[in-house]
Each structure stands twice: as C-alpha cells, then as structure tokens.
C-alpha cells in the first residue's frame with residue numbers, strides 16, 4: 514500500500530494535491546474529455562467527493578464509461594495500473610452481484626471503497642459524510658433528548674436543585690439508566706462548579722464536553738502477531754453475522770486477507786448465511802457441519818488462518834440466550850482453544866449489542882464481561898432507534914470502548930465510533 518500512504522501524505526499536506534496530468538500514451542494523444550477532466554480535477558477542491566463528482570459527470574450508469582473514468586482517476590493520482598484495475602474489477606463484480614446499475618445506487622459505496630482503498634477515511638470529507646449519517650441515525654434519540662433539554666435550558670433560569678432533578682429525569686427517559694445517570698449527574702455537577710456556571714444557558718456546552726469525555730478511550734497496544742483473531746459474541750439477532758460481513762468488507766478494502774469462520778454451528782442456515790457473505794465480500798471461509806463443536810471449528814479455522822497466511826480471522830459465534838450458562842462455557846472453551854493454537858488469540862472479543870434493546874444492553878454487557886471478558890463493543894441498529902442513550906450507560910458503567918456503530922443494513926453502514934461526533938450529533 515505504499516502508493517496509498519504516499520497519497521495520504523499528499524492529501525494531508527494541506528497543499529492542494531492537484532492530480533498530475535496522466536502521462537499520455539505514446540501512441541495516442543489524450544482525448545478531449547481527458548484533457549477537460551484533468552483540468553477540472555486540478556482546479557477542484559481536494560476532496561474525494563468533489564473529485565468523484567467530476568469523474569462521474571456525464572456518467573449515469575455502470576459500464577465501460579464508468580470503468581474508463583475510474584481508471585483515469587487512479588492514473589491521474591499516479592496509482593500503479595495494477596491497483597487501479599484490481600479496484601475497478603472488484604467494484605464491477607460487486608455491482609453485478611448487487612444488481613446495481615445507476616450512479617445513484619452505487620455512488621455512496623464507491624466513495625466508501627475509494628476512501629478505504631486510498632486510506633482517506635479520517636479525512637474531513639469522509640468524516641462529514643459519517644457525521645451526517647450518524648446525525649440522521651440518531652434523529653429519534655435526539656428528538657427524545659434535545660426537545661427536553663431545550664425545554665430545560667429555556668428561559669433565564671439558574672441551575673438549582675429543580676434543574677438537576679429535571680435533568681436526571683430526562684437522562685433516565687433517554688435510556689441512560691439509573692446508575693449511569695447518577696454518575697453522569699455527579700460529573701456534571703462537578704463540571705458546572707468548576708466552570709463557575711450558574712445559568713442554564715451555559716450548560717449545553719458543558720454537557721457536550723462531558724459526553725465527549727465519557728467516550729474517550731485509553732490508548733491500547735494494537736499490535737498482534739498475525740493473524741489477528743477477532744471473536745464476535747452477543748445474544749440472538751443483535752447483528753453478529755452481518756457485522757462480521759461488514760468488518761470483513763472493510764478489511765478487504767484496506768487490503769487485508771480475511772478468513773471468516775462459522776463458529777455458530779447451532780443452525781445450518783447460519784452457516785449458509787455466513788458463507789454467502791464471505792463470497793460476497795471476497796473473504797475466505799471455514800465451516801464444519803451443523804451441530805459440530807464450535808471449539809473444533811475455532812481450532813481448525815485458526816490452523817487454516819496460520820498456514821494460509823491470513824491477516825485477519827473473524828469468528829462468528831452462536832447467540833443463544835445468554836441466560837443459558839452453557840453458551841458462556843462454550844465461549845470460554847473457544848477462547849482457550851484459540852489461545853492454545855495461537856498465543857494471544859482472540860486478540861479482541863467483540864460484543865455486539867443491538868441499540869434498540871435499550872436497558873437490556875446493560876445486562877448483556879455484564880454477563881459477557883463476567884464470563885469471557887469484552888474488549889470492545891459494536892453497537893448495531895443505531896439507525897432509527899430512540900434508545901441511543903444506552904450507549905452512554907454502557908460506556909459509563911463498563912468502561913468498554915465502542916469501536917464501531919451500525920447505521921443500517923448496507924455494507925458501508927458500519928463506521929468507526931467517534932465519541933466527539935456522537936456527543937455533537939446527540940445534542941444537535
């Protein structure tokens with residue numbers, strides 16, 4: 514990915530990284546459209562979305578014209594031709610698999626892919642896009658919270674005991690939960706005192722600061738001896754399997770070799786579902802028959818990942834009721850087996866939580882945390898729930914970082930969680 518990181522450097526340098534004029538093939542002079550596009554790109558604001566706008570101008574659907582334009586963009590950025598062809602070919606295969614034709618249908622996915630392939634996801638452009646999505650996803654939760662907060666902060670009232678009581682009620686109504694609300698209140702009182710704020714109108718900024726603070730995660734050692742092993746855990750139907758597909762898709766776009774293993778052997782349909790996903794995102798796949806010992810699946814998948822040089826192994830697990838202790842015993846066994854085969858594995862036990870379940874998320878976190886330990890949380894179905902406040906509760910009570918949020922059912926709808934943005938999106 515040398516080319517991409519050098520591109521990132523150009524991008525991040527602040528100077529307008531105008532694409533260089535592609536070297537014209539010796540045989541033919543560049544066509545008029547190529548000259549025009551080169552000029553447009555050079556003069557454009559250096560943002561992926563803007564570039565894409567130029568590249569796609571006049572393109573209405575998938576086909577030779579789209580291919581030509583995308584290859585041209587890579588060439589204009591100085592990318593090796595092989596990288597360009599690989600990207601375009603994979604994208605075309607995806608279009609065919611999804612049955613998409615019009616630019617409208619695939620533009621968003623195309624930009625997502627380009628951002629990951631070019632390592633530009635942290636750039637302002639993508640962050641804006643994500644923020645918008647997050648903001649839309651949180652609309653219902655925000656409606657719950659913001660209207661009431663607005664009411665609380667209206668008029669020239671002072672911050673007194675009634676104010677705090679009303680605030681506590683709002684937090685609890687927004688699924689923050691009793692314990693977390695109490696803790697949040699303590700922190701807020703301290704923050705208000707420290708800032709010397711006595712009027713309600715100065716409170717919003719402090720609340721936003723406090724929320725952002727909650728989501729600050731301590732730095733951790735990320736390095737692992739490859740392959741990196743991620744075990745997905747969580748109760749029924751929260752989105753484990755879909756999240757694995759989304760994570761595999763991301764990792765593939767970032768150039769990693771990914772193996773998905775079907776550790777949920779409870780239902781044959783679950784294995785098939787996962788295999789379809791693996792094919793669709795272009796990841797390797799390992800499974801045994803339905804009813805097989807999940808720990809054996811983990812063991813053999815680990816073996817395959819090591820011998821075949823995979824960068825990342827994503828292990829799906831069953832989500833039967835967490836109240837059944839045998840599920841927890843099973844997960845413990847899987848962990849032991851993985852560690853025996855590949856010391857340190859699983860490097861991350863990722864708990865998937867469905868944001869629409871509200872306070873249930875707390876008991877789920879507790880159970881999994883106590884049984885097998887939870888390194889991070891992926892919060893799915895944040896789109897369209899009014900219970901997004903539970904994120905605050907889980908983070909406050911268990912101090913487990915949220916790594917990704919699910920904002921929809923599409924592959925691009927899994928995005929890194931950013932606490933600052935979340936606090937901003939939540940408070941409007």
Ligand SMILES: Nc1nc2c(ncn2[C@@H]2O[C@H](COP(=O)(O)OP(=O)(O)OP(=O)(O)O)[C@@H](O)[C@H]2O)c(=O)[nH]1
Nearest residue numbers: 749750751752753754755832893894919920921922
């Ligand atoms: N709207 C929305 N739907 C999601 C999201 N993540 C997953 N889903 C949907 O949730 C449903 C369940 O997802 P699965 O991935 O099968 O859940 P699971 O945890 O593997 O379920 P089991 O294997 O039965 O335990 C599917 O219909 C997904 O499309 C999300 O972020 N937003």
Ligand SMILES: [Mg+2]
Nearest residue numbers: 753754777783
């Ligand atoms: Mg599943």
